Amino acid sequence: xxxxxxxxxxxxxxxxxxxxxxxxxxxxxxxxxxxxxxxxxxxxxxxxxxxxxxxxxxxxxxxxxxxxxxxxxxxxxxxxxxxxxxxxxxxxxxxxxxxxxxxxxxxxxxxxxxxxxxxxxxxxxxxxxxxxxxxxxxxxxxxxxxxxxxxxxxxxxxxxxxxxxxxxxxxxxxxxxxxxxxxxxxxxxxxxxxxxxxxxxxxxxxxxxxxxxxxxxxxxxxxxxxxxxxxxxxxxxxxxxxxxxxxxxxxxxxxxxxxxxxxxxxxxxxxxxxxxxxxxxxxxxxxxxxxxxxxxxxxxxxxxxxxxxxxxxxxxxxxxxxxxxxxxxxxxxxxxxxxxxxxxxxxxxxxxxxxxxxxxxxxxxxxxxxxxxxxxxxxxxxxxxxxx
Amino acid sequence: xxxxxxxxxxxxxxxxxxxxxxxxxxxxxxxxxxxxxxxxxxxxxxxxxxxxxxxxxxxxxxxxxxxxxxxxxxxxxxxxxxxxxxxxxxxxxxxxxxxxxxxxxxxxxxxxxxxxxxxxxxxxxxxxxxxxxxxxxxxxxxxxxxxxxxxxxxxxxxxxxxxxxxxxxxxxxxxxxxxxxxxxxxxxxxxxxxxxxxxxxxxxxxxxxxxxxxxxxxxxxxxxxxxxxxxxxxxxxxxxxxxxxxxxxxxxxxxxxxxxxxxxxxxxxxxxxxxxxxxxxxxxxxxxxxxxxxxxxxxxxxxxxxxxxxxxxxxxxxxxxxxxxxxxxxxxxxxxxxxxxxxxxxxxxxxxxxxxxxxxxxxxxxxxxxxxxxxxxxxxxxxxxxxxxxxxxxxxxxxxxxxxxxxxxxxxxxxxxxxxxxxxxxxxxxxxxxxxxxxxxxxxxxxxxxxxxxxxxxxxxxxxxxxxxxxxxxxxxxxxxxxxxxxxxxxxxxxxxxxxxxxxxxx
Numbered sequence: 001x002x003x004x005x006x007x008x009x010x011x012x013x014x015x016x017x018x019x020x021x022x023x024x025x026x027x028x029x030x031x032x033x034x035x036x037x038x039x040x041x042x043x044x045x046x047x048x049x050x051x052x053x054x055x056x057x058x059x060x061x062x063x064x065x066x067x068x069x070x071x072x073x074x075x076x077x078x079x080x081x082x083x084x085x086x087x088x089x090x091x092x093x094x095x096x097x098x099x100x101x102x103x104x105x106x107x108x109x110x111x112x113x114x115x116x117x118x119x120x121x122x123x124x125x126x127x128x129x130x131x132x133x134x135x136x137x138x139x140x141x142x143x144x145x146x147x148x149x150x151x152x153x154x155x156x157x158x159x160x161x162x163x164x165x166x167x168x169x170x171x172x173x174x175x176x177x178x179x180x181x182x183x184x185x186x187x188x189x190x191x192x193x194x195x196x197x198x199x200x201x202x203x204x205x206x207x208x209x210x211x212x213x214x215x216x217x218x219x220x221x222x223x224x225x226x227x228x229x230x231x232x233x234x235x236x237x238x239x240x241x242x243x244x245x246x247x248x249x250x251x252x253x254x255x256x257x258x259x260x261x262x263x264x265x266x267x268x269x270x271x272x273x274x275x276x277x278x279x280x281x282x283x284x285x286x287x288x289x290x291x292x293x294x295x296x297x298x299x300x301x302x303x304x305x306x307x308x309x310x311x312x313x314x315x316x317x318x319x320x321x322x323x324x325x326x327x328x329x330x331x332x333x334x335x336x337x338x339x340x341x342x343x344x345x346x347x348x349x350x351x352x353x354x355x356x357x358x359x360x361x362x363x364x365x366x367x368x369x370x371x372x373x374x375x376x377x378x379x380x381x382x383x384x385x386x387x388x
Numbered sequence: 389x390x391x392x393x394x395x396x397x398x399x400x401x402x403x404x405x406x407x408x409x410x411x412x413x414x415x416x417x418x419x420x421x422x423x424x425x426x427x428x429x430x431x432x433x434x435x436x437x438x439x440x441x442x443x444x445x446x447x448x449x450x451x452x453x454x455x456x457x458x459x460x461x462x463x464x465x466x467x468x469x470x471x472x473x474x475x476x477x478x479x480x481x482x483x484x485x486x487x488x489x490x491x492x493x494x495x496x497x498x499x500x501x502x503x504x505x506x507x508x509x510x511x512x513x514x515x516x517x518x519x520x521x522x523x524x525x526x527x528x529x530x531x532x533x534x535x536x537x538x539x540x541x542x543x544x545x546x547x548x549x550x551x552x553x554x555x556x557x558x559x560x561x562x563x564x565x566x567x568x569x570x571x572x573x574x575x576x577x578x579x580x581x582x583x584x585x586x587x588x589x590x591x592x593x594x595x596x597x598x599x600x601x602x603x604x605x606x607x608x609x610x611x612x613x614x615x616x617x618x619x620x621x622x623x624x625x626x627x628x629x630x631x632x633x634x635x636x637x638x639x640x641x642x643x644x645x646x647x648x649x650x651x652x653x654x655x656x657x658x659x660x661x662x663x664x665x666x667x668x669x670x671x672x673x674x675x676x677x678x679x680x681x682x683x684x685x686x687x688x689x690x691x692x693x694x695x696x697x698x699x700x701x702x703x704x705x706x707x708x709x710x711x712x713x714x715x716x717x718x719x720x721x722x723x724x725x726x727x728x729x730x731x732x733x734x735x736x737x738x739x740x741x742x743x744x745x746x747x748x749x750x751x752x753x754x755x756x757x758x759x760x761x762x763x764x765x766x767x768x769x770x771x772x773x774x775x776x777x778x779x780x781x782x783x784x785x786x787x788x789x790x791x792x793x794x795x796x797x798x799x800x801x802x803x804x805x806x807x808x809x810x811x812x813x814x815x816x817x818x819x820x821x822x823x824x825x826x827x828x829x830x831x832x833x834x835x836x837x838x839x840x841x842x843x844x845x846x847x848x849x850x851x852x853x854x855x856x857x858x859x860x861x862x863x864x865x866x867x868x869x870x871x872x873x874x875x876x877x878x879x880x881x882x883x884x885x886x887x888x889x890x891x892x893x894x895x
Contacts, residue, residue, distance in 0.1 A: 194766070194767060194770075197767075198767070198770045198771065198774065199774075200786060200788070252763055252764050252766070253759070253762050253763055253764060254755040254756060254758075254759045254762050254763075254764060255762060257748060257752075257755060257764065258755065260741075260744070260748075261741050261744065261748070261752055264741035264742070264743050264744055265737075265740065265741040265742065267737055267738050268737075268738055268739055268740055268741050268752075269741070269752070270699065270720060271697075271699055271720055271730065271732060271738050271739070272720070272752040272753040272806070273720045273721040273723070273724040273725075273753055274721075274752070275719075275721055331741070331743050332743060
């Protein structure tokens with residue numbers, strides 16, 4: 001009798017690890033399998049390298065968007081902001097011959113300033129974020145047209161271009177991979193130790209090991225595949241670094257905790273003495289700063305600033321967050337989820353382009369997948385609720 | 389003559405509580421029948437049964453209207469049977485005009501196209517019925533005063549051919565003049581044969597208008613009396629007439645220095661300019677004592693403490709001193725810095741982030757204590773969470789249990805634990821034991837004692853008189869935003885407090 005229950009408990013533990021993360025990863029794998037069956041070139045190193053390069057811009061935007069949505073707001077302006085800040089970067093570099101570092105500094109500063117203005121209106125003047133950033137969407141696009149005189153600005157200097165077009169060397173790639181592996185292993189050990197110290201259930205060692213091996217295989221496999229082409233795309237390295245930084249912010253800082261509390265129950269947060277306005281302002285500053293970073297990557301990759309750059313990117317970013325489990329009501333969502341969401345969106349784009357599907361089909365499929373993902377999520381949550 | 393309404397042997401249970409226990413309630417045709425009882429006596433539940441909000445089958449017993457048994461499966465059925473209820477919180481759409489509100493859901497329309505001339509004409513007729521002749525039916529209801537909004541509600545009820553009109557605390561938000569107008573309208577209705585059920589805490593109003601009075605206590609009918617044969621004192625004793633059977637572990641206070649002094653403090657209504665929700669209140673609280681605040685629903689107790697805590701939207705004027713120094717508290721952050729903490733009356737709305745785990749809720753008001761340079765130390769958080777769980781006897785799997793899954797009593801302990809981590813000098817408890825079981829109540833009382841021993845000053849707002857009497861050392865009574873009485877514990881009785889709170893002459 002006893003042994004049966006412990007066995008059952010242990011089995012429950014096996015599957016406890018965030019069912020929705022499994023669902024997302026499963027969906028991603030299904031998409032990959034489907035495309036690899038439909039097109040023989042999908043699962044080649046060249047194409048995967050392309051895929052990770054292409055999804056980087058959406059991923060950077062989604063990382064910033066997660067915090068905005070978790071705080072219970074929305075930012076519709078980041079697509080246009082990508083266009084505008086990318087335009088500024090290209091103009092400074094091409095027309096005024098600025099070198100790379102000052103261009104980066106000024107571009108990122110403009111992003112932060114945009115966040116400061118929008119966040120201030122939203123947090124301190126209580127204008128709904130939907131409206132403020134809808135306005136921002138038009139204003140930034142207008143600023144792009146006005147400042148560039150509606151012409152494409154190109155080509156960039158080689159060093160600025162390299163932000164979006166270079167790859168890590170094989171050696172550097174392996175160093176990243178092994179460092180990542182060691183850090184991951186160290187964190188798992190650390191977590192197990194601290195959970196044991198405070199008397200929490202610790203998952204069976206076998207599972208920890210299995211998971212570590214899986215993660216390790218994933219990391220090293222990724223590096224091997226990327227190295228077999230040109231190496232890891234630099235934009236994707238930036239995505240990984242930003243994702244780590246923002247995961248840390250969301251989970252391990254007072255600021256992150258307060259943002260989740262504000263989204264979960266703003267009244268309770270306010271009555272706990274949290275300065276809601278300041279946090280919301282900061283959330284928008286972060287989101288728009290990341291938009292400027294994404295703009296640098298995009299402009300560098302295209303080696304040009306175009307008038308339509310970044311159009312509808314805000315919707316891709318929001319979709320990535322939502323597919324990754326961020327609740328539009330606020331209060332819940334993870335950076336990792338948003339990354340997987342961005343990878344899903346990127347894979348759909350990449351696979352359908354590869355198959356030469358007409359672009360109207362691409363829109364329809366992406367739209368359908370977005371609604372389906374949220375439907376499945378809501379449905380499964382309802383079922384879970386009904387069971388408990 | 390058959391009764392207009394007969395409710396027979398009504399029993400309604402919620403999980404763990406019998407809200408109504410074999411209640412019988414009979415209302416004669418064309419009379420104004422007052423329903424009296426303390427907060428939580430079962431008045432609102434009874435009316436929800438009558439109005440179809442709790443459908444047939446969710447309770448035991450029978451409802452007869454004009455001698456005919458009725459089964460309501462929803463509000464619509466009750467409305468068709470002629471029952472109209474006007475709630476404390478008015479249910480008007482503020483941005484729509486009076487006329488649109490009157491015919492909401494039953495627009496005068498053909499093929500979906502509204503005949504506005506007919507709407508306005510009929511609106512004027514119904515408004516005249518309730519004495520609202522000086523406003524146009526096109527006026528947006530949000531621009532009307534609260535008294536006139538209520539008249540619109542009554543007109544709306546009449547337009548549905550209501551034979552039985554139920555008013556739930558209709559005068560809670562009204563000025564004296566508006567009350568007089570309302571009572572006149574009701575007297576006019578009585579002449580025309582409309583039956584009216586009047587629920588109010590204010591006994592002076594009840595006695596000026598009611599023909600019969602039914603008293604409920606703890607979910608049971610105590611009795612129905614003709615208003616002429618009974619008086620206010622008798623009704624109060626019937627309402628509170630229960631033994632202090634719960635145990636209150638009160639300890640003697642050793643009051644120290646004055647921590648909080650409030651002088652000539654007034655709070656304005658956030659929406660209605662010129663209306664004061666708190667009117668010139670003065671009091672002080674000492675270290676190591678429990679200061680009770682009594683009053684009826686809507687008297688302004690919550691508004692007072694929320695305003696002191698910097699979290700009420702209405703402006704305040706007056707002097708507030710903490711430890712002898714005048715302070716001007718504008719927001720909650722500042723209140724916490726000054727050593728105040730407030731456990732609000734609605735823990736789900738104001739106290740907890742239900743989707744977060746216990747430890748995150750506990751540390752929410754004191755996060756900087758658990759961080760260095762803005763980076764949280766999860767170990768310290770867990771350790772402190774475990775300590776709170778132990779000290780407060782929170783029953784939960786671990787500090788990582790999501791608070792939304794806890795019972796009411798344990799949730800309340802989490803809220804309390806959150807504030808204890810801020811090490812407050814002044815702890816304000818607004819309805820600290822609402823909706824929690826006896827065992828958890830007792831534990832919370834013990835915790836309060838431990839705190840006053842440590843020199844914390846506690847302000848307790850409560851609707852439960854036994855609790856106030858059993859735990860407080862001094863009790864201030866508020867009625868309509870004014871301080872009407874203050875008792876020392878040994879002089880206070882339920883009768884004296886209720887008399888003061890219902891507008892009678894008290895201590």
